[in-house]
Amino acid sequence: MExxxxxxxxxxxxxxxxxxxxxxxxxxxxGSLGCADFLTMLYFDQMKHxxxxxxxxxxxxxxFFLSNGHISPVWYSVLSRAGYFPTEELGTFRKISSRLQGxxxxxxxxxxxxxxxGSLGQGLSVGVGAALTKKMNQDDTLVYTLHGDGELQxxxxxxxxxxxxxxxxxxxxxxxxxNGRQIDGDVDDVLSLGDLSKKWQAFGWEVLEMDGHDxxxxxxxxxxxxxxIGNEKPIVIVMRTExxxxxxxxxxxxxxxxxxxxxxxxxxxxxxLEETLGDY
Amino acid sequence: MxxxxxxxxxxxxxxxxxxxxxxLEIGKQNKDVVALCADLTGSLKMNAFQNEFPERFFQAxxxxxxxxxxxxxxxxxxxxxxxxxxxNFSTGRVYDQIxxxxxxxxxxxxxxxxxxxxxxxxxxATHQILEDIGMMKMLPNMTVIVPADFNQTKQATMAIAxxxxxxxxxxxxxxxxxxxxxxxNFQIGKADVLMEGSDVTIIACGHLVWKSIxxxxxxxxKGISAEVINxxxxxxxxxxxxxxxxxxxxxxxxxxxHMINGGLGDSIAQVLTRNHPAxxxxxxxxxxxxxxxxxxxxxxKYGIDTPDVIAAAERAIQRK
Numbered sequence: 036m037e038x039x040x041x042x043x044x045x046x047x048x049x050x051x052x053x054x055x056x057x058x059x060x061x062x063x064x065x066g067s068l069g070c071a072d073f074l075t076m077l078y079f080d081q082m083k084h085x086x087x088x089x090x091x092x093x094x095x096x097x098x099f100f101l102s103n104g105h106i107s108p109v110w111y112s113v114l115s116r117a118g119y120f121p122t123e124e125l126g127t128f129r130k131i132s133s134r135l136q137g138x139x140x141x142x143x144x145x146x147x148x149x150x151x152x153g154s155l156g157q158g159l160s161v162g163v164g165a166a167l168t169k170k171m172n173q174d175d176t177l178v179y180t181l182h183g184d185g186e187l188q189x190x191x192x193x194x195x196x197x198x199x200x201x202x203x204x205x206x207x208x209x210x211x212x213x214n215g216r217q218i219d220g221d222v223d224d225v226l227s228l229g230d231l232s233k234k235w236q237a238f239g240w241e242v243l244e245m246d247g248h249d250x251x252x253x254x255x256x257x258x259x260x261x262x263x264i265g266n267e268k269p270i271v272i273v274m275r276t277e278x279x280x281x282x283x284x285x286x287x288x289x290x291x292x293x294x295x296x297x298x299x300x301x302x303x304x305x306x307x308l309e310e311t312l313g314d315y
Numbered sequence: 316m317x318x319x320x321x322x323x324x325x326x327x328x329x330x331x332x333x334x335x336x337x338x339l340e341i342g343k344q345n346k347d348v349v350a351l352c353a354d355l356t357g358s359l360k361m362n363a364f365q366n367e368f369p370e371r372f373f374q375a376x377x378x379x380x381x382x383x384x385x386x387x388x389x390x391x392x393x394x395x396x397x398x399x400x401x402x403n404f405s406t407g408r409v410y411d412q413i414x415x416x417x418x419x420x421x422x423x424x425x426x427x428x429x430x431x432x433x434x435x436x437x438x439x440a441t442h443q444i445l446e447d448i449g450m451m452k453m454l455p456n457m458t459v460i461v462p463a464d465f466n467q468t469k470q471a472t473m474a475i476a477x478x479x480x481x482x483x484x485x486x487x488x489x490x491x492x493x494x495x496x497x498x499x500n501f502q503i504g505k506a507d508v509l510m511e512g513s514d515v516t517i518i519a520c521g522h523l524v525w526k527s528i529x530x531x532x533x534x535x536x537k538g539i540s541a542e543v544i545n546x547x548x549x550x551x552x553x554x555x556x557x558x559x560x561x562x563x564x565x566x567x568x569x570x571x572x573h574m575i576n577g578g579l580g581d582s583i584a585q586v587l588t589r590n591h592p593a594x595x596x597x598x599x600x601x602x603x604x605x606x607x608x609x610x611x612x613x614x615x616k617y618g619i620d621t622p623d624v625i626a627a628a629e630r631a632i633q634r635k
Contacts, residue, residue, distance in 0.1 A: 092392050141420045149391055151420045154411050160384020161416055168392035194381035
């Protein structure tokens with residue numbers, strides 16, 4: 036898909052995000068806005084998947100696991116815009132009896148979601164397990180995961196990182212949303228990750244870096260990542276993003292990690308985001 | 316009028332070996348069965364499966380949280396993962412991983428836990444988990460099974476592969492008498508009435524089932540007729556078996572190698588208070604950690620041995 040078209044979809048996704056969280060005065064807009072371009076690129080350009088016939092096993096399809104489940108608004112928006120469920124359902128986000136739980140879950144069977152997430156640090160293990168099953172099933176499609184940078188403070192991430200490298204899980208592409216911010220402040224102030232790329236390299240991973248707001252750079256980086264599939268090393272993309280990207284007052288701060296805009300702030304945000312596909 | 320069944324003891328073995336044999340057998344029958352272990356392959360008796368099916372065996376290393384997450388992920392695409400480590404590391408250490416990625420996500424993972432309870436022995440309280448049944452039975456979607464002997468553990472291991480959904484299977488280290496027939500038909504959620512009686516119902520699981528049989532045989536010598544039920548499935552609980560028996564005997568003893576708080580006894584008490592209140596006595600560990608010692612010494616010291624079941628039965632009868 037052309038970069039311009041991807042940008043149009045991402046703009047609508049951002050409108051969906053701020054409207055969803057504002058409607059229930061809760062949720063996580065910052066990281067969601069920051070990953071809107073990435074998830075649009077993934078679902079509309081990179082992944083092999085069947086939105087109209089979702090099934091849990093996903094044989095012959097690329098799988099995606101959102102490990103930092105709190106950015107559910109961006110995922111739900113992208114899933115619905117890609118055709119997994121009607122966009123009207125986005126209006127039920129975080130409301131009673133909705134399939135769109137605050138953090139993603141499988142128990143209400145929302146199409147596109149294969150694993151609950153929210154308690155951080157678990158999605159890389161899940162992705163490694165799903166990748167191992169793909170190998171056993173001789174299914175050459177891929178497994179993608181997304182993680183927050185703050186989430187990398189969880190020890191289980193590094194257990195999974197060690198396992199994947201030691202066992203040559205080379206059909207997996209993990210991406211880190213490296214926005215440098217978490218709830219309590221800057222990641223460097225809360226608990227510094229040190230040299231993140233070198234850490235992954237030391238764990239035995241193939242490390243790529245990209246700009247999560249540059250569709251051309253993402254396209255090139257995904258192509259490079261895919262060329263490294265089957266090379267006996269797991270692959271991680273350290274993706275630079277801006278928390279709150281697209282809404283000026285949410286950028287450059289951690290303060291919109293988990294705070295929803297009020298009506299006035301929502302109007303301001305929507306003025307900055309073009310409605311391209313029609314609001315839900 | 317009183318019937319005491321004689322139990323043919325078919326030898327002695329550890330229940331973990333029943334798991335190992337069952338895993339190998341079900342691995343032969345079902346190619347989707349895979350096994351993961353966190354550096355305790357020998358202790359869990361998983362070597363036979365590992366040797367026979369190296370491509371379906373995954374050594375996770377000492378990283379239980381990752382093992383649970385990988386097992387959950389492996390179900391996507393149709394595998395049936397069996398995880399193996401000690402009961403402590405199978406539950407408390409990884410509770411949140413089980414809660415989110417396995418129970419809430421309703422994944423077809425079989426959590427197989429050895430060295431449960433005091434009979435782990437000399438390693439002491441760090442490893443003697445007595446809270447695991449409680450933790451696991453509180454999780455929605457989770458089935459909890461505590462088989463009584465070698466044969467039953469083997470049968471249960473095979474049965475849970477055919478059941479779709481998360482299961483916690485708890486077994487142990489010491490050699491204990493084998494009394495379940497090798498060809499018995501294990502049914503998840505269906506209690507075994509081992510001895511029929513009319514004065515008191517003894518409901519037990521795991522290693523306490525044999526102790527309860529011994530107790531019932533001793534009680535018979537005193538003229539007391541005890542009904543013994545092997546409640547191998549704690550959840551879903553066979554409520555009918557409980558209510559039918561207690562309707563007859565009017566009192567109950569529960570016996571388990573677990574904390575009284577949160578164990579089998581609590582589940583039985585719930586059924587009774589809702590349907591048929593009756594005096595109940597608990598044989599279990601009373602809000603205490605264990606310690607180092609031989610299994611026999613520990614069972615005596617912590618009050619979960621045959622004489623404790625006998626005394627509890629007599630107390631229950633007196634309260635009728």
